[in-house]
Amino acid sequence: MNPHANMIIMSSLILGPMITITSSHWVMAWVGLEINMLAIIPLTGQTTTTHEQFEASIKYFLTQAAASSLLLFSIINNVWNTGQFDITQPTNTLSSTMMTAALTMKLGLAPFHYWLPETLQGTTTMMTLILTTWQKLAPLTLLMMINQSLNTSLLVTLSLLSMMIGGWGGLNQTQLRKIMAFSSIAHLGWMTMILTLSTKLTLLTFYTYITLTTTMLLTIKLLETNKMSTAMTSWTKSPMLNATMMLNLMSLAGLPPLTGFMPKWLILQELTKNHMTIIAATSAILSLLSLFFYIRIAYYSTITLPPNMTNYSQQWRHKNQQKPYLPLMIITSSMLTPIMPTFMMIL
Amino acid sequence: MLKIIIPTIMLIPTTTMCKPTQLWYTTLIHSMLISLLSLQLFYPSLQPIMNFSNHNLQQNQTSTPLIILSCWLTPLMILASQNHLSTEPLSRKRTFIITTIILQMLLIMTFSTTDLIMFFVLFEATLIPTLMMITRWGNQMERLNAGTYFLFYTLMGSLPLLVALLSLYSNTNSLSILTMQLSPTMLKNTWTNSMWLLAALTAFMIKMPLYGLHLWLPKAHVEAPIAGSMILAAILLKLGGYGIIRIMSTTNFLSKTPYYPFMILALWGIIMTSLICLRQTDLKSLIAYSPVSHMGLVTAATLTQTEWAYTGAITLMIAHGLTSSLLFCLANTKLRRIHSRTLLLTQNMQLLLPLMGTWWLLASLTNMALPPTINLMGELTIITSLFNWSNTTIIITGLGTLITATYTLHMFSSTQWGELPQHIKIMTPSHTREHLIMTLHILPMMLLMMKPELIWGPLYC
Numbered sequence: 089m090n091p092h093a094n095m096i097i098m099s100s101l102i103l104g105p106m107i108t109i110t111s112s113h114w115v116m117a118w119v120g121l122e123i124n125m126l127a128i129i130p131l132t133g134q135t136t137t138t139h140e141q142f143e144a145s146i147k148y149f150l151t152q153a154a155a156s157s158l159l160l161f162s163i164i165n166n167v168w169n170t171g172q173f174d175i176t177q178p179t180n181t182l183s184s185t186m187m188t189a190a191l192t193m194k195l196g197l198a199p200f201h202y203w204l205p206e207t208l209q210g211t212t213t214m215m216t217l218i219l220t221t222w223q224k225l226a227p228l229t230l231l232m233m234i235n236q237s238l239n240t241s242l243l244v245t246l247s248l249l250s251m252m253i254g255g256w257g258g259l260n261q262t263q264l265r266k267i268m269a270f271s272s273i274a275h276l277g278w279m280t281m282i283l284t285l286s287t288k289l290t291l292l293t294f295y296t297y298i299t300l301t302t303t304m305l306l307t308i309k310l311l312e313t314n315k316m317s318t319a320m321t322s323w324t325k326s327p328m329l330n331a332t333m334m335l336n337l338m339s340l341a342g343l344p345p346l347t348g349f350m351p352k353w354l355i356l357q358e359l360t361k362n363h364m365t366i367i368a369a370t371s372a373i374l375s376l377l378s379l380f381f382y383i384r385i386a387y388y389s390t391i392t393l394p395p396n397m398t399n400y401s402q403q404w405r406h407k408n409q410q411k412p413y414l415p416l417m418i419i420t421s422s423m424l425t426p427i428m429p430t431f432m433m434i435l
Numbered sequence: 436m437l438k439i440i441i442p443t444i445m446l447i448p449t450t451t452m453c454k455p456t457q458l459w460y461t462t463l464i465h466s467m468l469i470s471l472l473s474l475q476l477f478y479p480s481l482q483p484i485m486n487f488s489n490h491n492l493q494q495n496q497t498s499t500p501l502i503i504l505s506c507w508l509t510p511l512m513i514l515a516s517q518n519h520l521s522t523e524p525l526s527r528k529r530t531f532i533i534t535t536i537i538l539q540m541l542l543i544m545t546f547s548t549t550d551l552i553m554f555f556v557l558f559e560a561t562l563i564p565t566l567m568m569i570t571r572w573g574n575q576m577e578r579l580n581a582g583t584y585f586l587f588y589t590l591m592g593s594l595p596l597l598v599a600l601l602s603l604y605s606n607t608n609s610l611s612i613l614t615m616q617l618s619p620t621m622l623k624n625t626w627t628n629s630m631w632l633l634a635a636l637t638a639f640m641i642k643m644p645l646y647g648l649h650l651w652l653p654k655a656h657v658e659a660p661i662a663g664s665m666i667l668a669a670i671l672l673k674l675g676g677y678g679i680i681r682i683m684s685t686t687n688f689l690s691k692t693p694y695y696p697f698m699i700l701a702l703w704g705i706i707m708t709s710l711i712c713l714r715q716t717d718l719k720s721l722i723a724y725s726p727v728s729h730m731g732l733v734t735a736a737t738l739t740q741t742e743w744a745y746t747g748a749i750t751l752m753i754a755h756g757l758t759s760s761l762l763f764c765l766a767n768t769k770l771r772r773i774h775s776r777t778l779l780l781t782q783n784m785q786l787l788l789p790l791m792g793t794w795w796l797l798a799s800l801t802n803m804a805l806p807p808t809i810n811l812m813g814e815l816t817i818i819t820s821l822f823n824w825s826n827t828t829i830i831i832t833g834l835g836t837l838i839t840a841t842y843t844l845h846m847f848s849s850t851q852w853g854e855l856p857q858h859i860k861i862m863t864p865s866h867t868r869e870h871l872i873m874t875l876h877i878l879p880m881m882l883l884m885m886k887p888e889l890i891w892g893p894l895y896c
Contacts, residue, residue, distance in 0.1 A: 343590075344559040353552075353597070360601040368601075369634070372594035376587065383586065387579055391570045425556070 089134065100127035101218075105226035114163045114173045118156065121194070121226055125152045128223065132211050144210020148219075151203040155193035162186035175230070178237040187230075188238060188246075194227040196269075197276050198249040205257070205269040213309040216265050220272045220305070221298045228279065228294060232287045240284040244367060248374070250277030255377025262316045264308055267381055268301065271340060274378050275301075281371060282355045285362055288435045293351035296424075300340050300348055303417045307333045310411065319389040332418045334390040339421050341379040347424040350431070436492040436547055439476075439506065442469050443540045450532045455525050459517055462532050466510040466539075473506040473543075477889050493613070497680055497745070498546040500753045500890040505542040505670045507879065508760065509535060512662035514872050515764055518771055519572075519660060531572060535662060538564040542670055546677065551600050551610040554681070555593070558638075558674055562589055565671065568663040569655055578658035581651075588651040592641040595634035602631065603685075615685040622688050629693045635682050640697060642675030643730045646704020656723035657776070661767040664719070668726055668763060669756035676730065676752050679737045680745060687740075694738045701734040702831045709838035713845060718769065718778045721846055722762045725802065728835060729755045735828070736817040742893060744820035749892035751813025754880065758801045758810060761876040765791070765798055768869050769850070772862055778846070782853035787862045792851050794873040799847040801880060803840040809883050809890065 089097075104124025111117045133145040166183035167173060179187070189200070196204040208216045231238070254274025261267045275297045282289045307329055308314070311322040323330045339346035344353075352375065359368035424431075446465055453461045476499045512535050520528050538561060545557040562585075570582035604610050607620070622628040641648045652672075656664050688694070708727040715721040733751055736744040768791060769781055785792040804810040814836065821828040883890060 338563060343563060344556040349556070349559075356598055357601045357604070360598060361605045365598060365602055369595050369598045372598060373591065376590055376594070379590065380583075380587070383583065387570065387582075391567065391582075392579065 093130070097127050097130055100124070101131070101222070105222065105229075108226040109229045112175050114166065114175055117175060117226075117230060118160055118163060121156055121159070124223070124226060125149075125156065128218070131218070132207070132215055134215075135212060138210075140206070141210040144207045147203045148207045151200075152194060155190045155200075158186060158193070159190035162190060175233050179234060180237075181239070184234060184237045185239065185242065187234060188242060191227040191231050192246060192280075195224055195231075195276055196273060197246055197280060198253045198273060199246075201250070201253060201273050204273060205261075205266045208265045208269040208272075209263055213265070213305055213314075216268065217302060217305040217309075220268065220301050224272075224276070224294070228290070231280070231283060232290055235283050235287055238284050243280050243283055244364075247277040247279075247281035248367070248371060250274060250280070251371055251374040252377075255374055258378060258381045261381070264314055264316065264319065264385070267385065268305065268308075271378060271382075272297075272301065274375070278351065278355060278371070278375075281367075282358055286358050288432075289351065289354050289358055292354065292431055292435055296347055296351050299417060300336060300421045303336050303414070303421045304333070304340065306411060306414055306417070307336065310409065310414070313389075316385060316388050319385060322389055329414075330390050332422075334386040335422045336418065337382040337386045341382040342375050343379070345425050346422050347420065350425045350428050354428070354432070439469060439473050439502075440492075440540065440543060442472070443536060443543065446536045447533050450529050450536065458525070458528060458532070459513065462536075463510050463513050466506075466513060466536075470503070470506040470510060473503050476503060492544075492547045493549050497749060497892050498677065500749060500892070501670065501673055501677060502543055502546045504673075504753055504756055505539055505546070505666075507875075508666060508669050508756075509539045511760065511764075511872055511875055512665050514868055514875075515665060515767060516660065516662045517868065518866075531568075531662075534564045534567055535666075538568075538666060542674075545674065549612050551612060551615075551681070552604070554612075554678070555597060555600060558678065559590075559593055561671060561674070562586060565663065565667065568666075569659045572660045572663070573658040574660070575658060577654065581654035581658035584651040585655040588641050588648065589638070592638035592648070596638035599631050599634035603635075612681055612685075619685055619687045622686055624688060624690045624692060628688070632686070632688070632693050636679060636697065639675040639678040639682070640734065642678070643672060643734050644675070644727060645697065645734060646700045646707060646727065646731060649704070649708070649727050652727060653720050653723045656763075657717065657719045661763060664723075664763040664767075665760040668723075668759035672726055672730055673752045673756060676733050676737060676748060679734065680748065683737060683740050698735055698738050701731040701738070702828060704728065705731040705735075705835035706831060706838065709835055709842060712842040713838070716778055717776045718766050718846070718850075719763070719776045721778065721842065722759065722766055725762075725839070725842070726755065726759055728839060729759075732814060732817050732832065732835070736820055739820055739824045741820050741823070743816055743823075746892050747813050747816030747820060749813075750809055750887065750890050751817060753883070753890045754801070754809040754813050757876055757880050758798060761794070761798045761873060762802065764869070764872050764876065765795055768865065773859070778849050780856065781850060781859070783851070783855040785851040786855060787859070788865055790870065791865050791873075794870075794877070795847060795851055797877055798873075799843045803843040804836065807884055809880060809887055812887055 100123050104120045104122075104127060107120030107123065108117045111120065129145065129149050132148055136142045162183045165186065166179045169180045169183060170177065193200040208219060211219065251274050254270045254272075254277060257273070258267050258270030261270065275293070279290050279293045279297070282293070311319070311325050311329060311333075313319040313322050335346065339348035342348045342352045352372070356368045356372060359365070442465070446462065446469075449465060450458070450462055513532060516531065520531060541557050541561045541564070545554060545561065548554050548557065566582050566586055569585060570578050573581070600610060607615075609615070641651075644652050656667055659667060705728045708724050708731070712721050712724045712728070715724065729751060733748045736748045766776070769784075770776060773780055784795075801808045801810050804814045818829065818832045821832055
């Protein structure tokens with residue numbers, strides 16, 4: 089891409105959520121979201137060789153624009169009812185419900201998740217990375233700031249629905265980026281479950297999710313696999329990365345003692361403290377659905393190797409590209425559970 | 436306690452850095468040294484002084500035998516895996532040994548922790564190395580299914596366990612095993628408390644396994660490599676028993692009705708799985724079903740919550756661990772020679788491999804709980820405590836013992852006696868390594884026969 093255009097787009101992409109996060113005025117928050125959306129549309133629309141890629145960016149634009157306008161409407165409704173634009177003041181029921189709907193549409197929570205799998209599939213892997221991690225920052229921050237006026241039962245319903253859809257939807261997928269989309273839906277479900285009870289835990293889950301998803305998508309990019317069938321031969325490109333991909337997948341699934349278990353454990357603890365035991369047990373068991381497709385990827389790529397390969401044979405045209413920060417991320421995504429009290433203290 | 440954990444962790448760099456020709460010797464000798472070091476944990480059993488404890492890691496008579504058994508089993512696993520890993524490249528051999536060592540480390544920490552949540556995290560953590568062992572180094576295509584069954588059965592039970600432990604934490608604000616044993620809470624027989632008990636116990640019942648929830652066990656045991664089968668049968672099943680003992684000592688229900696479903700399934704499972712063993716054609720599957728019946732006895736005993744029952748449970752767990760692991764090693768020697776697990780393909784092995792016949796005899800005798808082995812001590816204590824709990828259980832347990840003896844004799848006579856099959860052309864003689872494995876299994880059993888107080892758990896003080 090043209091370096092000047094690239095600079096403008098990248099700086100707007102970073103500027104948008106920064107404005108949203110640091111604002112206390114509703115209109116500034118909305119402006120930040122709009123800057124972000126306008127910046128990322130050219131990035132998602134970069135590759136338009138196939139029809140699917142073209143459709144992905146259009147779907148993304150339409151969904152985000154609709155969500156932004158719904159958010160603007162709920163802001164105006166809030167102003168009409170309470171007479172002030174301050175984010176930190178409580179809002180009335182209608183405004184907060186509409187804001188919930190708009191922000192969940194921006195995030196990709198159920199039942200507004202239909203755009204997410206195709207959008208993540210239709211763009212490049214780096215764009216998938218940005219869409220799943222950076223784009224979630226601004227809407228989630230807004231949700232956290234208005235958490236005291238939100239309806240707990242609505243949020244719990246949405247999050248249980250997200251976990252179900254994230255689990256069951258990913259079961260039939262073979263494309264890795266679509267699988268990451270459904271995993272994103274399920275993780276966002278865990279984040280919004282605990283939103284009204286403890287924003288600290290939402291933040292912790294978000295940070296853990298960013299680390300795990302970034303590691304996974306960077307691994308996918310390095311191994312140049314997009315489907316499960318190409319993942320089966322990824323051990324010829326980098327066997328060590330293959331093995332750590334398995335650990336990363338188990339961490340995404342939330343298996344102890346890896347990092348992904350830590351937010352789940354703390355969320356379940358907070359839920360049982362508030363006597364929501366059945367909801368806690370249900371959400372724990374729903375995470376087993378996503379465990380199945382993570383384990384399936386781990387089986388195909390790492391644990392079972394083709395029967396005719398007992399000697400290690402490397403791919404003959406092997407580009408040795410490395411990302412120096414990837415080992416650190418892998419360690420962070422596997423081994424953080426023993427220092428859990430540190431996170432409770434600093435968040 | 437760190438004297439044992441740190442050397443075990445340090446075995447991992449040892450494995451990566453030792454010379455290729457010395458890989459097996461080095462890991463074997465070092466893990467054997469660690470297991471000899473762990474024997475000193477028996478010392479507090481002989482006196483009421485507890486020397487090896489701090490706030491985080493503590494052993495009492497319940498957990499000490501299991502720690503020592505898991506340390507003892509690692510060199511045996513390394514010994515037994517040499518044959519089937521000989522064709523693999525060096526890095527995979529190292530990875531296998533590292534998986535074994537990680538499993539041992541997690542098991543030691545599981546049995547010695549003082550906090551129930553830490554116990555849970557480590558209990559779950561043992562799943563990952565075991566899954567890797569089953570699905571990566573198993574033999575048949577069915578191992579994928581076996582790994583999935585293993586993982587999902589265990590996790591389906593243990594996630595409610597996590598929620599149950601967290602709700603106990605929010606009620607009592609402490610999950611330390613030490614303080615909970617001293618003040619067990621009396622619970623009324625309400626729906627909530629019954630559900631709590633169901634959630635807390637199901638994970639361990641699946642792990643034991645209880646009869647209705649046992650479908651993962653034959654798959655996992657049959658498809659696992661020999662080291663995986665050994666560690667599964669000897670220790671990982673006993674994790675369930677240990678967990679039940681810990682949970683049961685923390686709560687006391689005012690009426691015994693919530694325990695009835697588990698008790699019924701356990702007792703009925705003893706008979707049913709013993710009968711299934713009689714009908715098996717696959718040798719490894721036969722040996723895999725026998726833990727279900729023995730662990731049914733252990734489950735029924737631990738649910739009665741008496742001193743004799745706990746003693747019998749721990750004794751039978753140790754004895755059965757050694758016996759089952761020995762039987763799997765014997766089946767593996769047969770598998771390596773004829774590459775088939777069918778029971779009837781090798782008959783009259785006593786003629787071809789007479790020394791191995793001795794080990795088959797000893798294994799069968801201990802499996803059917805011949806006096807004066809420790810298997811009999813455990814079973815008899817359990818049968819007595821169940822008789823005390825309810826007189827009619829003697830029918831079930833007695834019948835179970837009878838059928839156990841029947842299928843064990845059937846297995847022994849099928850492999851050792853009978854007509855020599857015509858198709859066997861080559862039968863390589865027994866390796867010294869194989870004799871060593873069998874000796875190292877039988878030796879603790881014989882020695883424990885002399886001083887069984889070491890594994891009697893809380894009865895001895």
